[in-house]
Amino acid sequence: MRYELYYWPSIQGRGEFVRLALAEAGADYVDVARQKGGMAKLERLLEGPRVKRPPFAPPFLKAGTLLIAQTANILVFLGARHGLAPKNEAGRLWAHQLQLTIADLVAEAHDVHHPIGAGLYYEDQKREAKRAAESFIAERIPKYLTYFETVLERGRGGGSYLAGARLSYADLSLFQIVEGLRYAFPHTMKRLEKKIPRVIGLRNRVASRPRIAAYLASDARIPFNESGIFRHYPELDRS
Amino acid sequence: MRYELYYWPSIQGRGEFVRLALAEAGADYVDVARQKGGMAKLERLLEGPRVKRPPFAPPFLKAGTLLIAQTANILVFLGARHGLAPKNEAGRLWAHQLQLTIADLVAEAHDVHHPIGAGLYYEDQKREAKRAAESFIAERIPKYLTYFETVLERGRGGGSYLAGARLSYADLSLFQIVEGLRYAFPHTMKRLEKKIPRVIGLRNRVASRPRIAAYLASDARIPFNESGIFRHYPELDRS
Numbered sequence: 001m002r003y004e005l006y007y008w009p010s011i012q013g014r015g016e017f018v019r020l021a022l023a024e025a026g027a028d029y030v031d032v033a034r035q036k037g038g039m040a041k042l043e044r045l046l047e048g049p050r051v052k053r054p055p056f057a058p059p060f061l062k063a064g065t066l067l068i069a070q071t072a073n074i075l076v077f078l079g080a081r082h083g084l085a086p087k088n089e090a091g092r093l094w095a096h097q098l099q100l101t102i103a104d105l106v107a108e109a110h111d112v113h114h115p116i117g118a119g120l121y122y123e124d125q126k127r128e129a130k131r132a133a134e135s136f137i138a139e140r141i142p143k144y145l146t147y148f149e150t151v152l153e154r155g156r157g158g159g160s161y162l163a164g165a166r167l168s169y170a171d172l173s174l175f176q177i178v179e180g181l182r183y184a185f186p187h188t189m190k191r192l193e194k195k196i197p198r199v200i201g202l203r204n205r206v207a208s209r210p211r212i213a214a215y216l217a218s219d220a221r222i223p224f225n226e227s228g229i230f231r232h233y234p235e236l237d238r239s
Numbered sequence: 240m241r242y243e244l245y246y247w248p249s250i251q252g253r254g255e256f257v258r259l260a261l262a263e264a265g266a267d268y269v270d271v272a273r274q275k276g277g278m279a280k281l282e283r284l285l286e287g288p289r290v291k292r293p294p295f296a297p298p299f300l301k302a303g304t305l306l307i308a309q310t311a312n313i314l315v316f317l318g319a320r321h322g323l324a325p326k327n328e329a330g331r332l333w334a335h336q337l338q339l340t341i342a343d344l345v346a347e348a349h350d351v352h353h354p355i356g357a358g359l360y361y362e363d364q365k366r367e368a369k370r371a372a373e374s375f376i377a378e379r380i381p382k383y384l385t386y387f388e389t390v391l392e393r394g395r396g397g398g399s400y401l402a403g404a405r406l407s408y409a410d411l412s413l414f415q416i417v418e419g420l421r422y423a424f425p426h427t428m429k430r431l432e433k434k435i436p437r438v439i440g441l442r443n444r445v446a447s448r449p450r451i452a453a454y455l456a457s458d459a460r461i462p463f464n465e466s467g468i469f470r471h472y473p474e475l476d477r478s
Contacts, residue, residue: 052393053333056340056386068332070339072311077332093307093316094292100309101295107346115354116367117374128355128367135356147295154291 003029023215025082152198175206180230242268262454264321391437414445419469
């Protein structure tokens, strides 16, 4: 079965967490909105009056008759189908808990450049973004990344993977977090990375997995840009 | 087995979504941090060096040897155990998808009074909160609530419940959303409620369920206040 991924065609955004899982799974999928006529298809599923279980927003995944939205929910589904999550209940809940914590960080990383509202331009909330970035850099990024460092330190997998001895979707997502934060806040990350060696080690192990490495080198990987979640506005970073 | 819920003792907050599910399930549980010495127990699980799967933040639930954090994740667990979610895969994913959309709204409802950072006082970001509230009231609340209205309209349950013909944790959570928004933004909700009759009908059906009604009338239900997620700052509402 060929999956259909529906996400905005010009950004990594939340869709990237799904793309990474599909890449690692070696799954057959089409990134619909990046095909000719694909945006109209995305909009039909988002706005069409006959969709029984309408998504609130992209990304969403069509898997046969299933239409699944919310990034972490899609990963629950793909994790079970493709061995990207522990099989027992405790492990499954734990991997999902980690993913939801990553989702919270993703939302904060977006809101830092749009603190007043997603409907306004960055230029219309630049001063507020500068203030928001101060808290985000000084408190939130360190709090989240040292949390994941602690998880790896205590982990049953001997520190190799977040949810145990085997790779899960949460590891792929943490890789994406490190990449995004490096892009958006290079100075901040340069200072911080010394303190999170296990997180950086995990990032490196993920990056060197053959399917992930091939994906990252391909055209399927959209470069980071200033329309996505992680944006490089030098004035928000601290040198 | 007696569950142990760990959450801040003086607010409804995110813990309330779990409390409502526990109430509807008729589950035996202790709200640990509201007992004598309970806050120290909460902090030990949050900060203690020997917790193998540490939560990032409350709420978390202890169920035998399981320690589960992230509100929506706790509800997946309770939903399966207590018949508060559909049993088949498609229905389970759908209920969870709705819950995660509610979680996004909850985060936005918090950030509207703390747009610059959760680490700063409201008084230090009042002007920014006023601007954020304008978008939230004009765009976000209507977008979310009309989305849930649409879900009920198209639902297979004939409009009775979000995830089908039977009550799920997502319905309890939508009840809490309506209560919270009514508390925080009474003028806005007064104007809006006419347009979302199915959501209000669902809110009323949830409120009149015997276990929920008993819970709401008891001391276990903490009143809304200005330390929680939904805060009534009249200057942020629009009359």
